[in-house]
Amino acid sequence: GAVVSQHPSWVICKSGTSVKIECRSLDFQATTMFWYRQFPKQSLMLMATSNEGSKATYEQGVEKDKFLINHASLTLSTLTVTSAHPEDSSFYICSAKNTRKETQYFGPGTRLLVL
């Protein structure tokens, strides 16, 4: 299989607080993971590429100090939304590269609502 999990599946937080989202590859090792964001009625937009043991690469327009990414092991990457604001409310989805199957597999997503 190629299972990717995310935790939590949904979170509600107050404006100004930080939220951490975990992405795990359950049955394979992932040297590369990706973080996407999806607003209602829109397609997925890549935020950053996370490589195990090195700094993440952020897409243009994504603030690296606001969206902290850590990829400390071959099965876990975390995205921390710091000082969240209502405009950060979105559906956050991670994917992991499965080297053996030569493609990416996606997690179920985390819905964030900032009040």
Added chain:
Amino acid sequence: DAKTTQPPSMDCAEGRAANLPCNHSTISGNEYVYWYRQIHSQGPQYIIHGLKNNETNEMASLIITEDRKSSTLILPHATLRDTAVYYCIVGPQGGSEKLVFGKGTKLTVNP
């Protein structure tokens, strides 16, 4: 920007084959065609991918034209659970590169 063009929506009767087209006229020689689908409020699900030969798995078949400028995803016997947005994406093999999602095709399977 996405390198693919897909119709925004399609309908299909339950039990019939669903044929979803995709144009990728600027595809490079080393780029693969990937298909994913996203059921409402879930993460995208991998379906199939291919380079130039037709591919089949337990979910679908992928037909790529000889000039590789277009492809068709075939769901042989569509069910109501196949209602989703289907994304056709071109990219290098290996999965280590970012996937650029277009708007996809919203497939509605009707009873």
